[in-house]
Amino acid sequence: MVYENPDGVKIGLEVHVQLNKLKTKLFCGCSTDYHNDEPNTHVCPVCLGLPGSLPVINERAVEFAIRIGLALSCEIVEQTQFHRKNYYYPDLPKGFQTTQYDYPIASKGKVIIEGEDGERVIRITRAHMEEDPGRLQHIGTIEKSKGTLINYNRSGMTLIEIVSEPDMRSPKEARRYLDKLRSILDYLDVFNGDLEGAMRVDANVSVFGGERVEIKNISSFKGAERALLYEIMRQKNHVRRGGEIVMETRHFDEARGVTISMRTKEAEHDYRYFPEPDLVPLRVAERAPEIQKALPELPDARRERFLRQYEMSNMHARALTNEIKVADFYEDVAGKVNPKDAAVWVADILRGELNYRDLGIDAFAAKDIVTIIELVTENRITEQSGVEVIRTILDHGGKPQDIVKDKGLLKVEDDIVAKAVKEAIAENPEAVTDYLGGKEKSLNFVVGKVMQKTKGRADAREVRERLVKDLNDQS
Numbered sequence: 007m008v009y010e011n012p013d014g015v016k017i018g019l020e021v022h023v024q025l026n027k028l029k030t031k032l033f034c035g036c037s038t039d040y041h042n043d044e045p046n047t048h049v050c051p052v053c054l055g056l057p058g059s060l061p062v063i064n065e066r067a068v069e070f071a072i073r074i075g076l077a078l079s080c081e082i083v084e085q086t087q088f089h090r091k092n093y094y095y096p097d098l099p100k101g102f103q104t105t106q107y108d109y110p111i112a113s114k115g116k117v118i119i120e121g122e123d124g125e126r127v128i129r130i131t132r133a134h135m136e137e138d139p140g141r142l143q144h145i146g147t148i149e150k151s152k153g154t155l156i157n158y159n160r161s162g163m164t165l166i167e168i169v170s171e172p173d174m175r176s177p178k179e180a181r182r183y184l185d186k187l188r189s190i191l192d193y194l195d196v197f198n199g200d201l202e203g204a205m206r207v208d209a210n211v212s213v214f215g216g217e218r219v220e221i222k223n224i225s226s227f228k229g230a231e232r233a234l235l236y237e238i239m240r241q242k243n244h245v246r247r248g249g250e251i252v253m254e255t256r257h258f259d260e261a262r263g264v265t266i267s268m269r270t271k272e273a274e275h276d277y278r279y280f281p282e283p284d285l286v287p288l289r290v291a292e293r294a295p296e297i298q299k300a301l302p303e304l305p306d307a308r309r310e311r312f313l314r315q316y317e318m319s320n321m322h323a324r325a326l327t328n329e330i331k332v333a334d335f336y337e338d339v340a341g342k343v344n345p346k347d348a349a350v351w352v353a354d355i356l357r358g359e360l361n362y363r364d365l366g367i368d369a370f371a372a373k374d375i376v377t378i379i380e381l382v383t384e385n386r387i388t389e390q391s392g393v394e395v396i397r398t399i400l401d402h403g404g405k406p407q408d409i410v411k412d413k414g415l416l417k418v419e420d421d422i423v424a425k426a427v428k429e430a431i432a433e434n435p436e437a438v439t440d441y442l443g444g445k446e447k448s449l450n451f452v453v454g455k456v457m458q459k460t461k462g463r464a465d466a467r468e469v470r471e472r473l474v475k476d477l478n479d480q481s
Contacts, residue, residue: 013213018171018210024205025070025163027196028064028067032061041201083109084289084291089106089282095139106135111135115130117130122179126173133168137165138161140157141156142155184207188205206225212241213245217253221257222258226260310323316345318349325354335367359400369400378392379392386410386417391463395410430455431480449473449477
């Protein structure tokens with residue numbers, strides 16, 4: 007199947023990743039652990055841009071940037087240099103942003119995602135280092151704000167801006183790209199994606215080969231998908247009414263689910279880039295081989311290993327390796343029970359229950375799922391009872407053995423099942439006649455009656471097989 011893109015949708019993303027696992031900011035010694043503190047308490051003359059203050063590069067930040075570039079299959083530049091990007095905005099106390107311009111630390115990389123019609127390569131144009139501005143908090147909506155508060159705790163935090171080519175053709179592909187990018191960054195252990203401002207997205211989108219529109223500062227992946235869906239619809243409707251798309255910058259109002267025009271799009275020359283005189287050029291390529299050797303096993307490599315080592319399906323391998331915590335959890339479980347059984351229970355059943363409750367894998371203990379799998383494989387409880395144990399632990403807590411005992415979930419003996427089957431056949435002659443007459447679905451009704459009689463403690467699959475055998479013997 008070839009994916010059709012009749013509207014010529016093109017999407018490119020600029021993702022700003024805050025390296026919040028660094029202990030200090032990019033150019034000063036202020037702590038990065040500011041997220042739960044009062045506003046403007048993690049600041050100093052450097053990150054406030056006070057006259058006479060001088061920046062000093064965070065060496066660990068450079069290492070993290072190289073690590074990200076290598077994980078994205080990028081080329082690492084021989085020598086890089088910081089520039090001043092000049093523009094005035096209240097959250098930028100210096101009146102310029104220190105960033106990389108002509109010589110980004112990494113370029114020409116790629117990320118592989120599941121596209122609309124199979125595997126798809128999204129090209130990475132560049133990944134460069136820059137400092138984070140402060141945070142603006144509007145009193146009311148951005149259109150009708152009565153005032154704006156500024157928190158400079160974030161000012162000067164290390165950002166890596168990862169810029170893609172416009173290779174995505176739908177909001178769904180953009181969401182998958184963002185999910186894959188976060189997965190890679192989690193494996194690298196360079197940021198905590200659960201913290202506010204850890205990943206912010208600017209999206210560039212065009213339709214029908216027209217001008218691109220930029221949507222700024224989208225704060226969530228779900229928000230990015232919603233913003234793109236709205237903006238694509240807005241542009242298509244505007245063109246179909248005879249209008250012309252102009253290059254502009256828009257804001258996504260998450261509460262209303264709409265994009266709002268902010269200003270016409272700036273060109274590069276508007277920023278008057280020039281080399282940062284207070285920071286010397288950095289030679290970085292020579293550090294890449296050593297950092298390359300220390301890279302962890304990344305999601306794609308781990309998926310391939312899971313396929314080989316545990317002989318699981320590709321669907322399970324993808325589901326189990328998308329998040330490093332889930333992958334680690336699975337390998338802990340697979341070391342104690344049959345790996346294929348572990349894949350089904352962790353990827354399909356446990357993650358389904360966790361997602362339903364909006365919980366992460368940390369909400370469940372690996373030893374508990376091991377116990378549940380053992381109880382099922384030892385034929386002591388049914389799979390349905392195993393699911394009930396999981397749900398009980400998530401909703402009320404407790405230990406698997408205690409829940410099985412308290413709820414009476416141990417499987418009934420064969421003779422009790424056999425008796426319940428005979429009774430169900432005798433008590434439901436109409437359903438039996440329909441089944442014998444070719445109506446297969448009628449058997450489900452009889453299975454349900456047996457399960458009622460055994461209070462759900464029989465295995466439904468075994469009950470069905472026993473019913474089929476007994477009814478065939480009768481006929």
